[in-house]
Amino acid sequence: MNTVAHQIPSDILAAYAAGQLPHPYALVVAAHVSMCDAARAEVEGYQMLGGTMMEAEGPVDVSATMRDAIFAQLDAPAPVEPEYKAQGPIPAPIMAALKGKAPKWRGVGLGAKQALVHKSDAGTVRLLHIPAGQAMPDHGHAGLEMTMVLQGAFYDGEDRFGVGDVEIADEEIDHTPIAAGGEPCICLAATDAPLRFNSRLPRLLQPILGI
Amino acid sequence: TQELSDQTIWMLAVRDARDRAAFxxxxxxxxxxxxxxxxxxxxxxxxxxxxxxxxxLTVWRKAGMFDPARAQVSAWIYQIARNRQIDVIRRETRPVPEELSQETSCEPAADQALALEQEAAQLRAALAELPEAQRTMVEQAYLGDLTHGEIRVNTGLPLGTIKSRIRLALEKLRHDLKELRAQ
Ligand SMILES: [Zn+2]
Ligand SMILES: [Zn+2]
Structure with a gap:
């Protein structure tokens, strides 16, 4: 696989709809679908497929006590769930992952900043804030990286990625995305394995930054 | 003969009249x-x-969010169930997109709901014609295990397995689905 995608590929959207996508990528997909009607329609198509398959399942007996228990709870007040809205360029599902708090930006050198959104065995999601015209650290990937633009734009070689566009990179890609001119570029980046940086300084910083 | 399915009618009764019998x-x-x-x-x-x-219980409590112009009842409940399964199995909250605000469409919602009902019937027919092996693959992907262990262990590349496992089946289904949506 060696894809540069501005849209999220169908298999990833389908995996998301089926609940099969690892959490870090699911965050990016949820953020993208919040901003992209085409992806929303496609995901809804796969959900329809899932619903149709579920409805075709051979029914299994359920206990009458469970049915009664549900009816007994219909009048009980529903637990209040916090609702998160997009804040500036940061989409609602990312605000939810941050529990509504502003991102904790940390300088990573040369005016670039990053903020951790999620970290688990499944991978890492972070926000990147890169000054206009500046390169992100040159790096390769041990796993799969999904990067979505939330503000501004970046170039990777010939390709320009604007707001809502997603770049997908894996082991085979060694790249140096460069923020476009104008406003700073804010990106959402998900990886399932630590990035391998090619220059010495970022490699030394890697354990500290947790990326 | 175009009409709403029983499930849609029950769901609308729950949503609009809090109808317990329908629930x-x-x-x-x-x-x-x-x-x-x-x-x-x-x-x-x-x-x-x-x-x-x-x-x-979520179906009852969030019935107000159900929109028959956007989703079949089965698709809507399927999503709720997958979310809940992930919460329980992986102990993490599944990320969900921001809800659309109730949009105004030029097409009346009732017509859209009927069109969706028809799409669903065509989808069921397309699924019924799928070769057994492909159907099993789709079943595995959409109804099966939700632990990421399995996905990651097989290839080391999380999406690799998903891709090979459901690509064939999805290509055909995607084609059918696109045709449905284009009609
Ligand atoms: Zn899109
Ligand atoms: Zn990269």
């Missing part, structure tokens, strides 16, 4: 199927019933 019918139709789906992930019957209970 009972929804329960009797969906709970046994949800339980079957949830038990595929290796969950014991008791725990599966707990999940079904949470899902059906």
């Amino acid at each position: 009972g019918r929804l329960f009797d139709h969906f709970a046994p199927r949800l339980k079957a789906m949830i038990m595929r992930s290796g969950m014991a019957a008791d725990q599966a019933e707990d999940v079904v209970q949470d899902v059906m």
